[in-house]
Amino acid sequence: MRNSNASRSGSRRSRSGGQHGQTKKGRPAGELRWVPLGGMGEIGKNLSFFEYGEEILVVDCGLKFPEEEMLGIDFVIPDAQYLVENRHRIQGIFLTHGHEDHIGGLPFILPKLDVPVYGTRLTLGLVENKLNEACPRYRPKLVEIRAGETTQAGSFSVQGISVCHSIPDSLGFAIRTPVGLVVHTGDFKLDATPIDGRITDYSAFAELGKEGVLLLLSDSTNVEREGFTASERTVGQTFEQLFRLYKDRRIVISTFASNLHRAQQVFQTAARYNRKVALVGRSMISYVELARKLGYVDAPDDLFISQQDIESTPPNRLVVLTTGSQGEPFSGLVLMSKGEHRQIRLGSKDLVVISATPIPGNEKLVSRTVNLLFACGAEVVYDRSQAIHVSGHASKEELKIILSLVRPKCFAAVHGEYRHQVRHVQLARELGVPAKQVFVLTNGDVLKLVDGKGQISGRVPSGSVLVDGVALGESEGSLLRERRELAEDGLIALSLVVDEQFRIASPISIESKGFLHCQDAKDLYREMEGAVRKALEPLAGHPETDPDSVPTLIRKKLRDVLSRYSRTYPTLIPLVTRLGQPTPTKGRKRSAA
Structure with missing residues (x-):
């Protein structure tokens, strides 16, 4: 992994005129601005930045998958023209975790910015793989950070907070600025029994609350779900039951390639039932290989077989772990459902488990795939009620706990559709955040923080850029x-x-x-x-x-x-x-x- 030449003491020094008076461009030096360029009113495309004086700190740089009417479009990334025009002011990009909706925009945006990228070991490994494939000549400045450590980037001091999510090595951030403390939860849930033993750091959030938090930015994805999000271990228990019940069938499991905790449980269960594992789908192979190399997934080499050996392996001794849980047209599971996969022909001796729920907008694709799988004669397990998938996001009671621990003066809901944001700010009001200090922002809105109070004031250019292969075009x-x-x-x-x-x-x-x-x-x-x-x-x-x-x-x-x-x-x-x-x-x- 390439390390940045920039030291931990900061990437580029501030060009601000100090904490009093005005900056060169007339921005009040005592004013902090937070601006989301993506991730507001939508699932995915997460990108936001903090601006103090002449310095900018960026958090995440993701993509989202196209809606059905976006004909031929591969995915959508944020319009980062404001950052490109102000790249000389950017202190760095800090990544919360390695999901596509948080790192997928980097191959298209980072070379234009050419600034240091900070993230955990697994996150940076995934970023490096993406950049090597998409822009092999570009040499990024990647700086590894860890939970509990503090990194100085200009006037910003960024502390990583361990959070549990559906991918290992996820972080929230405590960002100390000259104006006050900002807490960004990232994507998280409060799983007391995570697969890797790395729980969300309650004590860190509590200590930050005691210190005094100016602004809390919190994940809103599951705010409409009552109670607590189930532990990932419940999926492992379901796998155990299915392996025991369908011991005479070949088992095909489809899930997100990035859900390495889920993959770990598949490997453990397969080993207990004396089954070999075949990985299908380029992203599945890539994620698992990297995670094994870095030590995030524990599985022996002799557990795996190549796709070429699938046909010669007895069905009751094989598990196929594949991509395609969202009905992606050229994914492994969809090719199998259409009878177009080279090595796998599904039939009555197969059990297919779709261990995921459809991302909003993918419902029709998933439904079509399920119908095709039944038409092949396979038994299909896909109902959420059978505990074959749990979310990686906090439900309502968990969001309440974070609000109670942090006790922010100001609150903004992030990472969710518009109704999720509205529900989340309503929850913040119920937990005591002043009604005038809770905010529902849209992409491009500017949240100004001055003298311990927030106000939405002004906008910066924002929007979406469509990616079709390697071509980019304005959404509008x-x-x-x-x-x-x-x-x-x-x-x-x-x-x-x-x-x-x-x-x-x-x-x-x-x-x-x-x-x-x-x-x-x-x-x-x-x-x-x-x-x-x-x-x-x-x-x-x-x-x-x-x-x-x-x-x-x-x-x-x-x-x-x-x-x-x-x-x-x-x-x-x-x-x-x-x-x-x-x-x-x-x-x-x-x-x-």
Whole structure:
């Protein structure tokens, strides 16, 4: 793992003019600003920063998975343009843990910032793997931190707090600033019997509460769930029952690749029942290999077999641990459900366990996968009531405990949809936080903290950036709109050749995709050819005509014809090649709906 050249005493020194008066850009030196750029009103895409004087401290840099209407988009990352423009002021990026919604945006954002990244050993290992794959030439500055240690970054002093989550080595942060103490819980739950024995540090939160906390930022994901979140060990007990009950079947278990506690329990149960384990899915293999290498997962080498040995292994001696619990189109479980996996053909001798609940927006994908698995003849266990999955997030009573321990002057709900944030601030009011000092923010809102009080004041640019392979595009731009138009209305491409006098010199070629396929198509094509000829008749013998105007004239005539066949227009792309010209004239403008 690469270590930063920056010492623990801080990455870049403050350029602030001090704690009194004004900074160079007019920001009051006694004012702390907290700004979320992602993670408000949504699950995922977590990114926020603190700003004091001329210094910035960033917490997390994640992604979220696309919604169903985001056609062809791989995932969504925060718009970090504000940070890019102010990168010289950034003291570092501090990561709470290694889930994609907290580190997944780094390969796209970090090279533009080129600042130190602080995280625990496992978190940085996952970050390094991602960066090596996505941008191998970039050399990040990675600095390892541990729970209980304090790291100085400019005017910010950051103390790691051990918290229990569904991935090892998770942290909350106590951030001491010249204005006051801020506590960021990260993603957490209060599991008294965690798999790795690393519980959430109650005493640290209690000590911080005694010290006096200006602002608490707390995980809101499970605020609507009453009581306490069940321990991860309950899933291990369910695995034990399933292995005993289905001892004559091959067992296929699908879960999040990053849920290493879950994977550890699968390995332990498989070993007790004398079964081998095959890992399926690139991310599953990558996570488990790294966790074993760093000592976060304990499993002997002879427990595992390669995918090539699956077919030769007796079904009752095999467990397959695979990706696909969210119905991802090219994941291991989905390929199995479609009968497209190279090594695994599911049938009546298989038990499939989906050890996860659908992320909001993935319900249809998961449901479709479950139906396909039943169609294969397999027995499928997927109901939450069977205790095959527990959340990694705190439920209502656990959130109350943290609020009671920390006793903040100000409170803001983070990491959740809008209703979760509202419910969480209501809970904070019930626990004694002043009503005027609890805040529901949206991405880009600025929470100013001055003289022990908070106020939402102003905004910074924020939004979403869509990632399609290696291409980036603005969420508000034309990319999705064009894809929706193609999906809804189809496309007609028309190609013709004209001479220098704009007379048609060859047969007109028309291709239609996704628009009209019926007996009327031939008549339509004839009418379209006639419309093109009428559009060009006035131009014949006028070589001075602007070639760029020709596609627009053609498109107008075609819309007159198409209006008799459909209530909507397809995308029209006229390509006009003029003899004697170096390149064809393309009609790039969109047709009106």
